[in-house]
Amino acid sequence: xxxxxxxxPDLATLRADAIxxxxxxxxxxxxxxxxxxxxxxxxxxxxxxxxxxVGATGAAxxxxxxxxxGAGTIPVVAAAGLGAGPADGSGVTEEAARRAAGxxxxxxxxxxxxxxxxxxxxxxxxxxxxxxxxxEGALLGGYTFGAYKTENHRPAPPSSYTLLVSNPKDxxxxxxxxxxxxxxxxxxxxxxxxxxxxxxxxxxxLADRAAVAGRKAGLDVEILDEKALxxxxxxxxxxxxxxxxxxxxxxxxxYRGRPGATRVALVGKGITFDSGGISIKPxxxxxxxxxxxxxxxxxxxxxxxxxxLKLPLELIATVPMAENLPxxxxxxxxxxxxxxxxxxxxxxNTDAEGRLILADAIVRACEDSPAYLLETSTLTGAQRIxxxxxxxxxMGSDDLRERVVAAAGxxxxxxxxxxxxxxxxxxLDSPVADIANVMGDxxxxxxxxxxxxxxxxxxxxxWVHIDIATPAYNTGGAWGYTPKGGTGVPIRTLxxxxxxxxxxx
Numbered sequence: 290x291x292x293x294x295x296x297x298p299d300l301a302t303l304r305a306d307a308i309x310x311x312x313x314x315x316x317x318x319x320x321x322x323x324x325x326x327x328x329x330x331x332x333x334x335x336x337x338x339x340x341x342x343v344g345a346t347g348a349a350x351x352x353x354x355x356x357x358x359g360a361g362t363i364p365v366v367a368a369a370g371l372g373a374g375p376a377d378g379s380g381v382t383e384e385a386a387r388r389a390a391g392x393x394x395x396x397x398x399x400x401x402x403x404x405x406x407x408x409x410x411x412x413x414x415x416x417x418x419x420x421x422x423x424x425e426g427a428l429l430g431g432y433t434f435g436a437y438k439t440e441n442h443r444p445a446p447p448s449s450y451t452l453l454v455s456n457p458k459d460x461x462x463x464x465x466x467x468x469x470x471x472x473x474x475x476x477x478x479x480x481x482x483x484x485x486x487x488x489x490x491x492x493x494x495l496a497d498r499a500a501v502a503g504r505k506a507g508l509d510v511e512i513l514d515e516k517a518l519x520x521x522x523x524x525x526x527x528x529x530x531x532x533x534x535x536x537x538x539x540x541x542x543x544y545r546g547r548p549g550a551t552r553v554a555l556v557g558k559g560i561t562f563d564s565g566g567i568s569i570k571p572x573x574x575x576x577x578x579x580x581x582x583x584x585x586x587x588x589x590x591x592x593x594x595x596x597x598l599k600l601p602l603e604l605i606a607t608v609p610m611a612e613n614l615p616x617x618x619x620x621x622x623x624x625x626x627x628x629x630x631x632x633x634x635x636x637x638n639t640d641a642e643g644r645l646i647l648a649d650a651i652v653r654a655c656e657d658s659p660a661y662l663l664e665t666s667t668l669t670g671a672q673r674i675x676x677x678x679x680x681x682x683x684m685g686s687d688d689l690r691e692r693v694v695a696a697a698g699x700x701x702x703x704x705x706x707x708x709x710x711x712x713x714x715x716x717l718d719s720p721v722a723d724i725a726n727v728m729g730d731x732x733x734x735x736x737x738x739x740x741x742x743x744x745x746x747x748x749x750x751x752w753v754h755i756d757i758a759t760p761a762y763n764t765g766g767a768w769g770y771t772p773k774g775g776t777g778v779p780i781r782t783l784x785x786x787x788x789x790x791x792x793x794x
Contacts, residue, residue: 292449293424293428294452294466295420295451295452295457295466296451296453296454297455297457298324298326298409300327300362300363303404304362305403305404306401306447307354307366308365308366308406309369309393309404310322310325311323311371312347312353312371313372313381315347318346319345319347320337322374322409323409324408327453332360332361332366347371349371351368351370352397355367367397367403371389374410380410380413382411383418383421386426390407390770391430391431393407394427394429394446394447395431401447401449402447403450404453405452407426408422408454414455415454415455417464417465420462420465421469424452424465425472425473429477431447432446432476434481477777478586479590480772480776481775482498483774483776487561491533492530492537492538495582496538497512500540502589506596507544508542508592508596510541512538513539514536523609524626524627525626525628525634525645525646529566529613529620532567532614532616532619532620533612533614537610537646538611539607539610540606541605542592543605544592544602544605546604551661552604553604553660553662554605554606554654555607555654556662556665557587558582558668559582559609559611560646562614563640563642566613567615567621567622568622568639569615574764580667580761581643583667583757583778584668584761587757589608591780601791604787605654605659608650609647622636622637625722626645628649628652630649632648633724634724635719635725643667644668648742648744648745660750660790661689661753662753664754664755667759668758669735669756670734672756673759675735677759680704681703682705683697684708689751692786696786696789697779699785702782703760710740713728713736713740717740738754761775761776762775762776
């Protein structure tokens with residue numbers, strides 16, 4: 290992970306291989322954002338003229354590089370587009386600056402030391418929130434995954450970032466950089482897990498990696514193997530994992546932040562590869578199903594992050610893990626599974642497997658009597674149909690759902706509140722079991738998944754389900770601070786929610 294430091298705006302003593310300035314888009318053409326004054330002066334007041342000449346517009350995700358040709362001590366200026374700022378010049382949002390920092394970080398691969406003025410472009414100036422946002426963007430934008438490259442010829446991302454602020458000794462600003470580093474490390478850990486090839490990450494290996502990282506962070510960790518799962522009656526996890534020669538696991542992780550603190554349960558879907566089982570998926574795009582454990586990876590990383598930041602809460606994660614493959618031992622459509630806690634589910638589609646392992650985990654998590662239960666999963670393809678590739682759907686208890694959406698807004702992760710219409714429950718009625726795992730038609734698939742999960746949440750527990758089916762894995766080109774592949778969604782939102790609960794109950 291790259292280092293973060295703070296420095297004053299004076300460039301005379303600054304040593305860097307490049308400096309990032311912000312450019313705003315406006316009807317009258319691009320304009321420099323606050324923070325660019327010093328480098329503009331060093332270039333004789335002609336920075337905007339030069340950037341305009343080489344095509345800078347200020348559009349979001351745009352990065353234009355300009356050689357200073359000896360004018361000043363820094364050889365390259367990188368102009369990062371901030372999009373259209375407020376007409377009154379009051380400054381851009383933290384998310385706009387976070388995104389611009391990420392794009393600049395990626396564009397400056399090969400340059401080790403980067404200075405950045407973007408925190409000064411945020412409304413209100415370089416506050417702790419602005420510094421944190423720009424720091425996160427810079428670190429997350431520089432992420433790369435090269436575990437399988439025998440020869441990696443890609444330029445290395447910057448190894449150090451210096452954020453230019455008015456008072457670099459301010460304790461709040463220093464704390465913001467430390468928090469940003471912890472967040473970026475957690476997101477990178479999650480991304481690494483999601484990007485790992487599925488042959489290298491069966492359920493047992495995912496559980497082991499989580500256990501090693503969790504214990505290093507000071508968490509209590511317990512892993513249930515297939516024998517322990519059978520003794521305890523985790524029929525959903527065992528049913529889904531029965532088709533693979535690599536057996537399922539369930540990991541429990543506990544963080545004791547403060548005695549008597551609010552207890553929060555965390556649950557994440559850990560399907561290490563999803564072929565669809567006997568209800569097999571189309572071949573096109575099946576490779577992306579290595580990311581079907583992104584919810585589990587996010588929960589594991591959030592637990593480690595909570596410990597690093599010493600949140601004053603008690604957190605207990607319950608994370609089921611299985612590989613969904615077709616074979617002679619695979620579960621079938623028309624099977625009835627006896628779930629953890631005793632309820633029975635008729636399987637109508639083996640590709641609706643995530644809700645089965647989550648149902649087991651939710652029942653077990655509720656036995657800990659949490660005040661809140663936060664669950665996230667790459668649950669339905671219907672999420673993409675309803676909300677697109679960057680926006681997660683949020684369902685659950687009304688108040689907690691709204692708190693999660695608000696936290697996502699503060700964090701820069703796109704989420705939208707969705708309903709759970711009561712009439713959908715009837716479609717899950719089964720003539721042979723307590724409930725079926727899918728409806729007979731395809732309507733409202735994302736909502737139906739949440740309605741199914743609600744059946745397993747204990748009465749009195751406020752809960753939320755975050756469907757991250759496509760936001761968790763970017764199949765297109767990189768944008769902002771989001772790389773191709775695993776994204777780390779929704780770690781930053783989960784952290785913001787937990788901090789909200791810690792502060793407000």
